[in-house]
Amino acid sequence: MNAVNAVEARNTVKAFGQGDSAVRALDDVSVEIRKGEFFTLLGPSGCGKTTLLRLIAGFEMPTSGSILLEGQDITHLPPNRRPVNTVFQSYALFPHLTVAQNIGFGLTMQGRPAREVKETTDRMLALVKLEAMAGRKTSQLSGGQQQRVALARALAPQPKVLLLDEPLSALDLKLRKEMQIELKRLQTETGITFVFVTHDQEEALTMSDRIGVMSAGKLQQVGSAKDIYTRPVNRFVASFIGETNFLPATTVPGGVRLATGDVIELADQAGRSGAVTVTIRPEQLRLCDPAEAGALAATVRTLVYFGTDTHCHLELADGTEVVARLQSPADGEAGLAQGQRVGLRPVPGAARVVED
Amino acid sequence: MAERGFQVARLPGFATTAVLVFIALYLPIFTLVAYSFNASQSVAVWGGFSFGWYEKAWANTQVKEATVRSLIIAVSASGIATTVAALAALGTTRRARFKGQTAIYVMINQPLMVPEIVTAVALLIFFAQIKVATGYQGLGYLILAHSAFCIPFAYLPIRARLEGMDLSLETAAADLYASSWQTFRHVTLPLLLPGIIAGAMLAFVISLDDVVITEFVKSGGQDTLPTYMLGQLRRQLTPEINAISTGLLALTVVLLTAFFLLTRKKE
Ligand SMILES: Nc1ncnc2c1ncn2[C@@H]1O[C@H](COP(=O)(O)OP(=O)(O)OP(=O)(O)O)[C@@H](O)[C@H]1O
Numbered sequence: 001m002n003a004v005n006a007v008e009a010r011n012t013v014k015a016f017g018q019g020d021s022a023v024r025a026l027d028d029v030s031v032e033i034r035k036g037e038f039f040t041l042l043g044p045s046g047c048g049k050t051t052l053l054r055l056i057a058g059f060e061m062p063t064s065g066s067i068l069l070e071g072q073d074i075t076h077l078p079p080n081r082r083p084v085n086t087v088f089q090s091y092a093l094f095p096h097l098t099v100a101q102n103i104g105f106g107l108t109m110q111g112r113p114a115r116e117v118k119e120t121t122d123r124m125l126a127l128v129k130l131e132a133m134a135g136r137k138t139s140q141l142s143g144g145q146q147q148r149v150a151l152a153r154a155l156a157p158q159p160k161v162l163l164l165d166e167p168l169s170a171l172d173l174k175l176r177k178e179m180q181i182e183l184k185r186l187q188t189e190t191g192i193t194f195v196f197v198t199h200d201q202e203e204a205l206t207m208s209d210r211i212g213v214m215s216a217g218k219l220q221q222v223g224s225a226k227d228i229y230t231r232p233v234n235r236f237v238a239s240f241i242g243e244t245n246f247l248p249a250t251t252v253p254g255g256v257r258l259a260t261g262d263v264i265e266l267a268d269q270a271g272r273s274g275a276v277t278v279t280i281r282p283e284q285l286r287l288c289d290p291a292e293a294g295a296l297a298a299t300v301r302t303l304v305y306f307g308t309d310t311h312c313h314l315e316l317a318d319g320t321e322v323v324a325r326l327q328s329p330a331d332g333e334a335g336l337a338q339g340q341r342v343g344l345r346p347v348p349g350a351a352r353v354v355e356d
Numbered sequence: 357m358a359e360r361g362f363q364v365a366r367l368p369g370f371a372t373t374a375v376l377v378f379i380a381l382y383l384p385i386f387t388l389v390a391y392s393f394n395a396s397q398s399v400a401v402w403g404g405f406s407f408g409w410y411e412k413a414w415a416n417t418q419v420k421e422a423t424v425r426s427l428i429i430a431v432s433a434s435g436i437a438t439t440v441a442a443l444a445a446l447g448t449t450r451r452a453r454f455k456g457q458t459a460i461y462v463m464i465n466q467p468l469m470v471p472e473i474v475t476a477v478a479l480l481i482f483f484a485q486i487k488v489a490t491g492y493q494g495l496g497y498l499i500l501a502h503s504a505f506c507i508p509f510a511y512l513p514i515r516a517r518l519e520g521m522d523l524s525l526e527t528a529a530a531d532l533y534a535s536s537w538q539t540f541r542h543v544t545l546p547l548l549l550p551g552i553i554a555g556a557m558l559a560f561v562i563s564l565d566d567v568v569i570t571e572f573v574k575s576g577g578q579d580t581l582p583t584y585m586l587g588q589l590r591r592q593l594t595p596e597i598n599a600i601s602t603g604l605l606a607l608t609v610v611l612l613t614a615f616f617l618l619t620r621k622k623e
């Protein structure tokens with residue numbers, strides 16, 4: 001793989017408004033997106049995902065910091081001079097043009113010969129399986145078809161990077177699942193770097209090579225789905241991706257002491273000492289005999305049956321609530337009752353210290 | 357039946373009132389059109405059917421000249437007004453709100469609010485000075501005056517069209533390598549075209565119909581169709597006036613129908 005990144009943001013700050021009412025949509029964000037990867041920006045509404053995409057596309061200029069494309073500083077290049085294309089959330093298809101004209105628009109504007117425009121358009125129509133619709137107006141298409149036209153239109157000029165701002169959010173669940181697979185296929189087939197924005201963690205986990213988790217204008221963590229799920233760096237990332245339990249604790253040599261007094265062994269204390277927060281995923285808690293050595297004493301509060309799993313809400317000795325996800329036994333009976341005293345044991349290595 | 361709230365159509369006498377209003381609106385026009393086919397000299401007493409007044413009007417060189425003048429003024433004025441209005445609409449809508457925006461709207465729409473007679477007198481005096489200074493006596497004054505009061509009529513449909521237009525289309529065009537000129541040429545202008553045509557037609561009809569300002573601004577021998585007709589009323593009234601009016605009415609109806617079809621929401 002080439003050492004040069006497809007896109008790089010260096011210490012980018014984007015502030016809207018002035019003085020006291022200024023909003024820092026992006027607060028010193030630095031990220032390196034590799035060539036050919038499917039990179040997802042994930043975060044709650046208003047965290048600055050769209051703003052970062054708009055900076056890469058050139059629709060906005062950063063207040064400070066810079067944007068690089070394949071190592072070249074493009075911070076001040078207008079959008080029409082950047083080899084980057086966008087799939088808009090609203091699709092933004094041209095209503096006065098046909099499907100084929102929409103797809104060929106970028107190439108036509110670049111002044112490519114008519115033959116090449118036609119050939120590429122036909123290839124794109126085939127790629128998104130819309131050959132039969134070439135002559136239609138975009139208003140005569142279904143939502144999913146419009147989505148495909150938007151994709152084909154953005155892919156036709158063969159951009160170095162494709163930016164996708166929540167492209168699937170307007171589709172219903174079934175179509176969304178189909179398009180997720182379709183997008184992944186297109187990305188693999190074209191080899192183009194995709195920067196995909198979503199606030200849907202499942203979508204991010206299933207589609208991405210790497211994910212950047214954002215919150216409040218800051219990039220919290222960048223890594224593969226597995227990295228982020230199993231090794232969240234802070235409380236926000238741990239809670240935003242998947243469900244988890246947080247337990248207050250203090251560090252002791254080789255582990256942490258929970259508020260209940262129990263000690264959990266930990267190889268890594270994330271370089272912290274004193275009062276810390278420990279996180280353990282619900283599926284990494286096992287029930288055991290309360291008398292077993294090292295088991296945390298807990299009381300069953302509620303049981304919620306989810307088919308394959310049962311979520312068991314428990315209360316620890318100090319009153320902290322935790323959830324354990326247990327595999328439902330074949331007969332559907334967990335063999336547990338409300339108020340029952342049980343032992344709780346984290347899978348080795350499951351507990352992690354996270355920053356607040 | 358479910359409670360529907362206040363409905364005007366349910367008030368007693370609604371139907372009767374509606375019919376009366378429509379009669380008041382259209383009966384005079386029907387009468388005008390009907391008497392344009394009157395064989396007799398009178399605009400009030402029916403004397404049989406004839407196309408005579410149309411033939412007479414057609415043969416009348418004064419009518420012909422006034423018609424040509426009206427058309428020259430209306431075409432030029434609506435062209436100028438529409439261009440100015442389109443630029444004004446692009447300047448006032450495709451951007452974030454700015455200070456003084458309302459003041460600019462008011463200024464553009466000034467001709468709708470200032471009494472026409474005031475504008476007419478002002479123009480009379482203003483142009484008189486220019487005429488003295490330059491010696492120019494041509495149709496230019498009328499074209500300029502018409503252009504000015506046509507601007508708001510051209511501006512309103514264009515602005516309405518622009519406001520309904522998705523800004524992200526232009527962003528998308530820029531994203532797809534279109535320069536700002538290409539974006540305007542290939543995206544903004546084609547989408548705006550129905551608004552521009554509608555504005556131009558409205559301006560055309562308004563110019564064609566104007567009496568007050570024309571009467572004050574025109575030099576001798578510069579009668580337009582409406583001012584010629586006004587002049588005829590002072591002499592003798594024949595159904596020739598009805599025939600000319602009917603012709604003007606037909607043209608206006610055609611244009612306004614086209615205007616309606618163009619501004620109607622598509623899809
Ligand atoms: N043009 C603007 N003017 C002022 N504030 C803005 C502007 N654009 C974005 N913001 C603010 O910047 C912050 C980040 O906005 P952004 O659109 O990037 O969020 P997002 O992560 O894309 O959210 P969502 O998931 O809702 O689309 C928000 O607080 C928003 O209100």
Ligand SMILES: [Mg+2]
Pocket residue numbers: 049050051165
């Ligand atoms: Mg957004």
